[in-house]
Amino acid sequence: MALQKQEITLGDIALRNAEAESELSGDRMVFSAGPSHPMTHGVLRLVLELDGDTITKCDPVIGYLHRGSEKIAESMTYNQFVPYTDRFDYIASPANNVAYAIAVEKMAGLTVPERCEAIRVLSCELARLASHLVGVGVYGMDAGALTVFMYAYTLREKVLSLLEALTGGRLTTSYTRIGGVARDLPEGFLGHVSKVCDDALFDIDEMDKLLTRNKIFIDRTDGVAVITKEDALAYGLSGANLRASGVDSDLRRDNPYSGYEKYDFEVPIGTKGDCYDRYLVRLEELRQSVGILRQVVDTMPEGDWYNKEAKKVFLPPKQKVLTSMEELIQNFMITTQGPQLPEGEAYFEAENPKGALGFFVVSKGGGVPYRLRVRGPSFSSLSILPKLTLGHMFPDLTVILGSLDFIMGECDR
């Protein structure tokens, strides 16, 4: 494959801008794509200015899905906020749950047992599979390959069934609690996971065969919307989008949390930072996630699945609540006033499928956060869009949006 290196520098962009300015006398067409448009996954609206088929201006309008989650968090207990985190990156909700739980635990100085950590890694990686399958599948669909989308969703169905068995929910899982998870692994769950892992590799290879060497797909994506290393860092991209630009950064490896240091995995890095690289990185991350899942299944420790020491934080077992006075009071206090956490503040970033999802939690004691702020990776990914789309063709936009793999729930919050 003779890939030609095509670098877009700031100078080129300035030149394009100058050209665009000088042609102002010509008629431009203003397009409003979205908030409900097949190209913009979710409720993103793009105000485009087209010169023929060339994009001369792209103005993303966000906020159609803004629900004020951060403010809502200030009026509810820590555990009550978990369902709200589901709705950030709603196709990888367990990962959001885990990031939130770890952020709060970091603030409170809580630790969780090894088994709980392993379960969290398991749910995180299942979420990554679910999310990247949408990322790759919908990307294929954006390029016109509908079958890839169906293959991806066939596999995603299996992953979602696993999540359903684990958490009771397919989309909004609300799995973590402060100091543990909602419930232990169901019986025989690990066997199911390893079976899905076997299927997954086969299905991923199938998608690989359909797209990776496909001339049309390469023509559509190769050299399109190149994000340079500097740009990627300057715009605060994270996750697969950052790695595709050649930045070797993965929080799971660089800043391990929840016992990620115990597992062995590779971090795929792109070389050019174009749409094709972003696809390749996601595809490889799918395989790595399957690898991590297998290791978790093989090394799942026995023991507690929540922190038994933290009596004022984690709900006691129901059996004990009905028989013992102390647990009954605990149950009552946690349910009515929330888990009692000390004063403090903490910021924690987790490597979510879409990028680094950060939670900044401030507590003044008690069961309710004083302030909670979220750093959504999709917001950063979208911020580069006006620059990225400039000078590309209108049909390229579908591929660019697909390659950035953003999600509006997290961007708007």
Place this chain on the structure above:
Amino acid sequence: MLLTDNMWLQLLLDLVFAGVVLGVIMGIAGYTVLAERKVASWIQERPGPNRASIPFIVAIPVIGRFLQRIGFFQLIADGAKFLFKEEPTPRHTHRFYYVLAPMLALIPPVIVISVLPFGVWWYEGQVRPLAIANVDIGLLLVLAIGSLGLYGSVLGGWASNNKFSYMGAIRAGAQLISYELAMGLAVLPVVIWAAMPGTTGGLNMMSIVESQGTLWNVIWQPVAALVFLVALFAETGRLPFDMVESETDLVSGPSTEYGAFKFGLFYFAEYINLVIGSALFTLLFLGGWNFLPFVPAPWPENFFGSVCTVVWFTLKTFGMIFFFLWMRWTLPRFRYDQVMRIGWGMLVPLAVVNLIAYALIIPLVDKFLK
């Protein structure tokens, strides 16, 4: 087909024949929609339409269930849906052209049907093509009328007064005109080959098929076949060339603002075009109703043989239709400028070179090998 000497009776018979042919081809086009959905479901590992049923027919022991499973009644459900839906006309449209566009999209392909032969009729020693009209310039008519279908898209896009439709209409115009050229150039060697020295019958569909009696054009003129096939994909607006309604960026192209039966007409026109395209490719390159290359037809030259030619031709056409569907559900979509580059940069030069080459080769073959 001349059956009687009575002019009025003959006219009546011709009309009945035309009606039957149109009905059958419309039916095939309708079931192509179903085939599309079923083929897609096979490729994508899902069941596809298998629920629609008609109360009494589905009660027939084995057959009823089988028909339901293969989605046989889905077509009726789809058609009825289009018929009974509310038919809104958006207020920002140009009403006259808005209503005219779907008709313009459907009428040309229906006219084209009339000159496509689908078999031979052996009658009292005479050989006639089975077609509504056996026109001497059949191929020219197909190309001329067939490209008029473009007006449906362009007018629909313009009348919709919607920017997405408008973009789709522009793309439709540019793409179809570009590929028309490559298509015409690719067909010319076939016509040269079909025209016997000293005669002028090369544009007649019958003579084109007869010229492939021993060797199909797809083997003897592979480059022309390839160019024609690619151009056909573009002309029928199928993936990977469905720029006209690339649904991820243009929502649905010129048919975005259409609903109910008007959309149904657009939709149906697309599939009729697909059927005609397949039939045309079969006629021009796959030997029409000729049996196999170098193998003489095993059927006798009588009524039974006529039926065999029709069946054989239909089978080939169905094979082509399947090929079209298969491609659609396998390949991604080109970008608009790439489509243009393929058309002008690759297909047209290739077709020109091919035309020159065969214009030199065919006289030599005629002179020395025949």
